[in-house]
Amino acid sequence: MRRPAPARAGTARPARRRPRAPRRPNWLAGTGALLWLLVVGLPVYVLLVASVRPREGYLSEGPLTPPADPTLDNYVGAVRNGFLTFVANTAVVTVAVAALVVVLAVPVGYAVVRARGRWAGGVLRFFLLGLAIPAQAVVIPVYLIIRELGLYDTLAAIILPTAAFALPVCVLILTGSMRDISEDLYEAMALDGAGSVRTFLRLVVPLSRPGIATVATYASLQAWNGLLFPLILTQSRDQRVITLGLFEFQGQYRVDIPGMLAAVALSAVPILILYLVARRSLVNGLMGVGGK
Amino acid sequence: MSAAAGGPARPGAAWALPGALFFLVFAVVPLLLVGYLSLTSWEGLGAPRFTGAQNWVRLAGDPVMRQAVVLSAALTAATWLVQTPISLLLGVWAAGPQRNRAVLSAVFFTPLLFSSAAVAIVWKTLLDPNFGPITRVGPWLGLPDANVLGSSAGAFLAVVFVSAWQFIPLHTLIYQGGARQIPAVLYGAAEIDGAGRFRRFWHVTLPQLRHTITTSSVLMVVGALTYFETVLILTQGGPGTDTSIVPYLMYRVGFAGYEMGYASAIAATLVVAATGVSLLLVRFTGFAAMRSTREGM
Amino acid sequence: MVNFKRRAVFAAATALAVLALTGCGAGSGDDAMDVWMYQDSLNVVQQAAVDRFNAEHGPDVTATMVEVPGDGYEDRLRTVMGSDDQPDVFFNWGGGGIRPYVEAGTLLPLDDLLADDPELRDAFLPAVLQAGQVDGVQYGIPLRGTQPVLLFYNREVFAEAGAEPPRTWEDVLDLVEVFQEAGVTPFALAGATPWTEQMWLQYLVDRYGGPEVFARIQSGDHEGWRDPAVLRAAETVRDLVERGAFGDNFGSVSYTEGAASALLAQGRAAMHLMGAWEYSTQLADAPAFAESGLGYVPFPAMPGGAGDPANLVGNPTNFFSVTADSPHTEHALAFLRTTADEEYVRDMVANGEVPTTADAAEHFADAPDPEYAEFQYELVQRAPSFTLSWDQALPPSVAAPMHTEIQRLFNGQSTPERFTDALAALR
Structure with a gap:
């Protein structure tokens, strides 16, 4: 691997840092950043403050003033409305999509990068064709297929097409990171008498870890974020994922805006926990989505 | 299959097969079906009825579709x-x-x-x-x-x-x-x-x-x-x-007017446009090749 | 490295297990009878009915009420009706909305049910029961109170302005001026939700041209949209908007979040044209206002118009239908019978609804506002005509773009002439 993981660049290789000493502060950039801070921070502040406001307080108190009488009732209400089920369903969908994508895409990447013969390039082109095709475009036939498979209103109905449409980008990312594995290493494996299975497991997979992390992050994001497939392909309450739950909370809460915003705030908690637990690989994964 | 003399072992096509098959069933087949459904009249119940180019003729003259294309581009x-x-x-x-x-x-x-x-x-x-x-x-x-x-x-x-x-x-x-x-x-x-x-x-x-x-x-x-x-x-x-x-x-x-055939024609347009964008991206930005030439960055 | 590999294998195994499990869970619900409801504040009545039904029919079958939120109801219903997870019993508006299901053979005819149980048949007002038919075959049993569209107003706001609720269109135009001067929006309107705007057009068309105008359109004559009454109604809408009758940001207000009703309750708007359920909505969200501050009158008369001012538009009622493939048809029919039960009717009245059963009036003393119940019941009985909501009466492929055109008219993105042309072109 010639490329260090991006976030490590700062700490592990101080020599590559930009010179620190002789710079005057960049006022323009600082002001811009502060402005953006306001744009991002204010809505988040309003969201959090409103979510602890009593329902009656929302319409009378100003949206920016701190709540006179903060309460967690709205959160309790969201949990009572089955929010934990939605979280569990989303977790299943997200993990399954990420795992499915990794299990399918990594061997494809290996084949594309290392196989002899023209078909390997053909396989890559086959996947790349789907690069910019939005999953939305196929929701009608997917609905038809899922219905025929008897999978309507199951989590598998969300998992399968979501994973399929994450594959092109993932194959692309993986081939990129696998091409960086040097020929010497393959030859060393060959000297050990390793066949393609062992080469794959002992060399390709371990050295593609950053790529795999990126792919897993990307696929999880797609699964976590999706609303259209759950909207069309599932119905019942016990198959509901967070995004659909939020969408349906909308009608349910009517004038109870604080209750709805509490559900929204709650929906960020799983990712927040994930971020705290696996901050580095998450950030690296996201940076990796952009390639270099 | 050990590779003693002939250099490092090379993966066969079987390695790409599961991924390709999965992609075929849940992405490519739906894409082809979009094309087929765009030639039918289907209200979501029962079976689609073949109507030829009717949806496409309608699409070409639909001001709402024209507006949607402009809006998407904008x-x-x-x-x-x-x-x-x-x-x-x-x-x-x-x-x-x-x-x-x-x-x-x-x-x-x-x-x-x-x-x-x-x-x-x-x-x-x-x-x-x-x-x-x-x-x-x-x-x-x-x-x-x-x-x-x-x-x-x-x-x-x-x-x-x-x-x-x-x-x-x-x-x-x-x-x-x-x-x-x-x-x-x-x-x-x-x-x-x-x-x-x-x-x-x-x-x-x-x-x-x-x-x-x-x-x-x-x-x-x-x-x-x-x-x-x-x-x-x-x-x-x-x-x-x-x-x-x-x-x-x-x-x-598709899902409020239940004109799934016509909706498929709209979707097919999206697919064609997106494929065009994909091809352009792959060709002119060297997006696919770029990742293999990271050396020296 | 090895550790990572193990984890990858584990993750893969989990994924496959999950797929297997979820896949297996597909054909669920052998003894579960799903009852689909459009989610709103009136559903307490159906929930109670479901609970009573379960208590009685016990373990052999369990009815579950599935509440589908607001505006997505029909979309979701359509998707599920195409699958093999169809609900056993579902809420609908009768009319054009269920015709596709009838044509696809997915609905159970209910003629036998009524023939076997004359008591049930006679329990409902005949005209209302008839609205649950498609081509003379009964497919729906009334499940809710009657829901005419009424003009609601805030009594306190009117008292402060020294104004009286409108009786004629001249009154409406005067009141627009009065309330604008008082800094109150004359009419709350959830313009981001086009069916609320449709109510205005429906009444105006009816007042100008009578119910025949829409009856002609409903029968499939697209040229009916070019009737002068439609054009005049559209012009009147533009006139109202330009006078500022709906304020200047109605286009951003959406109904499902309850903003329009909140505006009326808070006195920031003086009036709100809405279905009779507005009363129950206010009762749930602003009980104090519902009890003392909420006034209601019929839609005003249009001088010189051909329509009888006693005509109503709205939903005569909502219906329960049963899917033909349901494994629980017997139980489903038993459940349908409960909609004429005394408890059911009493629950409806207690929730501010006016049942469509012939004996409804006996229960009005128990209503939260007997006067309101009486008012509605009389209105419906006296009405020479009660036109079903356009978007329910017309096929969905027409209703969806019609909503768009209505919204464009209100927002000034279209003119009355272009509006009628666009509607006449819909198929």
Whole structure:
């Protein structure tokens, strides 16, 4: 691997840092950043403050003033409305999509990068064709297929097409990171008498870890974020994922805006926990989505 | 299959088979079916009825579809124009060494915690013309009646803005990663040449980030073609049809009007456009090849 | 490295297990009878009915009420009706909305049910029961109170302005001026939700041209949209908007979040044209206002118009239908019978609804506002015509773009002439 993981660049290789000493502060950039801070921070502040406001307080108190009488009732209400089920369903969908994508895409990447013969390039082109095709475009036939498979209103109905449409980008990312594995290493494996299975497991997979992390992050994001497939392909309450739950909370809460915003705030908690637990690989994964 | 003499072992086609098959069944077959369904009349119940080019003839003369195409193109362009400069500047800035930047960055990235649906719901609440904070902020922005989502320009700009709010953190992160990898030597050399901050940015940072710009732009363009949640929740394609971009129009026609055949023709248009974009991207940006030539960056 | 590999294998195994499990869970619900309801504040009545049904029919079958939120109801219903997860019993509006299901053979005819149980048949007002028919075959049993569209107003706001609720269109125009001067929005309107705007057009068309105008359109004559009454109604809408009758940001207000009703309750708007359920909505969200501050009158008369001012538009009622493939048809029919039960009717009245059963009036003393119940019941009985909501009466492929055109008219993105042309072109 010639490329260090991006976030490590700062700490592990101080020599590559930009010179620190002789710079005057960049006022323009600082002001811009502060402005953006306001744009991002204010809505988040309003969201959090409103979510602890009593329902009656929302319409009378100003949206920016701190709540006179903060309460967690709205959160309790969201949990009572089955929010934990939605979280569990989303977790299943997200993990399954990420795992499915990794299990399918990594061997494809290996084949594309290392196989002899023209078909390997053909396989890559086959996947790349789907690069910019939005999953939305196929929701009608997917609905038809899922219905025929008897999978309507199951989590598998969300998992399968979501994973399929994450594959092109993932194959692309993986081939990129696998091409960086040097020929010497393959030859060393060959000297050990390793066949393609062992080469794959002992060399390709371990050295593609950053790529795999990126792919897993990307696929999880797609699964976590999706609303259209759950909207069309599932119905019942016990198959509901967070995004659909939020969408349906909308009608349910009517004038109870604080209750709805509490559900929204709650929906960020799983990712927040994930971020705290696996901050580095998450950030690296996201940076990796952009390639270099 | 051990590879003693003939060099390293080479994987056979079987390695690509499971992935390719899966992709075939759940992505390619649906794509082909879109084409077939676009030639049928199907109301979602029973079996599709073959009607030939009827849907396509109708599509060609449909002013709402024409508007949707224009809106999708405009949204893609606006997305790129708004998000690229901001995330580029923020990313380069956040890649810097100062300590407070780390704290600020943490706030910058909070939108990443929310799904599109959550973001759209929050903004819909914020933009409520009677009960949302926009009623307080609006007058400063020249919107005394806070009628954002009810006006054509307002609703369109709201979609652009809300998606920017949501996605700029991601692209900032991408640029931050890219900027951190620019060798410090280059800046040193530029400084010796007497280059100011602006010229360093222009002559060192930007050229060094060109691949990052390509990747980020690709993600933005592809993303903008698929915006759906934001429109569904924030504007429902309105007022009238003035934010009905192609994916949303397809949804409306298919799942509110139950004209699944006609909706498939709309979807097929989206597929053709997206494939075109894919091909362009792969060909002209060297997007596919780029990742193998990372050496020396 | 090895550790990572193990984790990858583990993750893969989990994924496959999950797929297997979820896949297996597909054909669920052998003894579960799903009852689909459009989610709103009136559903307490159906929930109670479901609970009573379960108590009685016990373990052999369990009815579950599935509440589908607001505006997405029909979309979701359509998707599920195409699958093999169809609900056993579902809420609908009768009319054009269920015709596709009838044509696809997915609905159970209910003629036998009524023939076997004359008591059930006679329990409902005949005209209402008839609205649950498609081509003379009964497919729906009334499940809710009658829901005419009424003009609600805030008594306190009117008292402060020294104004009287409108009786004629001239009154309406005067009141628009009065309330604008008082700094109150004359009419709350959730313009981001086009069916609320449709109510205005429906009444105006009816007042100008009578119910025949829409009856002609409903029968499939697209040129009916070019009737002068439609054009005049559209012009009147533009006139109202330009006078500021709905304020200047109605286009951003959406109904499902309850903003329009909140505006009326808070006195920021003086009037609100809405279905009779507005009363129950206010009772749930602003009980104090519902009890003392909420006034109601019929839609005003249009001088010189051909329509009888006693005509109503709205939903005569909502219906329960049963899917033909349901494994629980016997139980489903038993459940349908409970909608004429005394408890059911009493629950409806207590929730502010006016049942469509012939004996409804006996229960009005128990209503939260007997006067309101009486008012509605009389209105419906006296009405020479009660036109079903356009979007329910017309096929969905027409209703969806019609909503768009209505919204464009209100927002000034279209003119009355272009509006009628666009509607006449819909197929």
